[in-house]
Amino acid sequence: MTKKLAKSAISQKRVLDAAARIFRDYGYAGTTMRAIADEADLKAGSIYYHYKSKDDLISAVLDIGIRAVTDNVDKALKALPETATGRDRIEAAIRAHLSAIIEVGDYTLATRRALGQVPEAIRARNTRMRDTYGSVWQEILADAHDRGEFRTTANLTLARLFILGALNWTIEWFKPGGRSIDDVAREFASVVLDGLSGNGGSAAMAEELSPPAKAKRSSPRIRAV
Amino acid sequence: MTKKLAKSAISQKRVLDAAARIFRDYGYAGTTMRAIADEADLKAGSIYYHYKSKDDLISAVLDIGIRAVTDNVDKALKALPETATGRDRIEAAIRAHLSAIIEVGDYTLATRRALGQVPEAIRARNTRMRDTYGSVWQEILADAHDRGEFRTTANLTLARLFILGALNWTIEWFKPGGRSIDDVAREFASVVLDGLSGNGGSAAMAEELSPPAKAKRSSPRIRAV
């Protein structure tokens, strides 16, 4: 899968990775070509050999961010057997979405920070790609519903917005080295499909195994949301 | 509740509202004092009579964004009767969170766009307020769990991150004039508590009332996520 790259392509990739990190930290307007150049270990003027403008760079970063997700989810769905249930497909899509956004975390976070500030034409193109991804999810949910796996009162559009919101937010708090992506994906799927009060069988990582009781809880150290 | 404001306070509020809209559209670095001044109908130099710097302004905007949410959720929880169940409290908190972020939408979106780019000292202070709000939610969930309303396998920390992620994302797609906040809140609570496959009784707004069938679905017009 890893291709041998020409020397020029290596530099180009180094600049792109550096750009993702700087856009991630400073947003679109706050990012300077000089800062990207420093991060990539060359001088500002040299970037223009690889990319013709700052807009060209942000555009490439944004595309990688969404493409990683759509490609990974497509792949995961195609890898499922014919006999997969709606639940199987939802679990697979959640896992694929999470691993993709975390795998290219710099690009994902750069997108989150910069997308709203980017020139209209660039944003519109990226937004179209995201809309297409949204309809993939709408189809997944509609399919599970058609199979009779959902309660009839379920609102699929709101469910999709709810699921994708929660998934996209994950990048804000997930830190490699803590919980595994699989564990997070399993628990998310469990909440979405069975709910917190339901009695789903696939839940993992019970936090409190002791029986319900008026336990004294110290104020927990919480990550900002 | 609406106080009469001195002339100076009126101008100050006009500048602050203008700043929220401009920060929302251009992020922290992309916002210029000139743009805020234009939006507030005065000249750039005059802003400095009300706020001593750009950092002073963004700081005020960020504080309003989180305070609106914590205050509204606190108020909603306190308004509940003694007999309220864990489910009641979760539903109330979801509704209060949603109405607050939408009510001060410009400030909410400005926070989303700018928080990551703001000088460290300002971000740290705002992040502490957000952490405190996170522990309020952790308590709400722990309480419902202690009452025996959740399945024992539920992971409360992940559930909290999941719920708050989905709620915070709502500002990206919610448009006043469409669905009501109450409807969205009800459906979100229904997914979180009962799941999509559960048979909760509180679900509203069924999208497809016809029985499951292999209906032909046209590719839906989807909002970007």
Add this chain to the structure above:
DNA sequence: GTCTATAGGGAGATAGAC
């Protein structure tokens, strides 16, 4: 309170040497 004018510093992008 709001204005005009401006000081002082950086920004994106280009040209041409190496």
Add this chain to the structure above:
DNA sequence: GTCTATCTCCCTATAGAC
């Protein structure tokens, strides 16, 4: 391919008139 040097423009913040 990468460098240095530089053009031109726009930024935050201040000073002082009204």
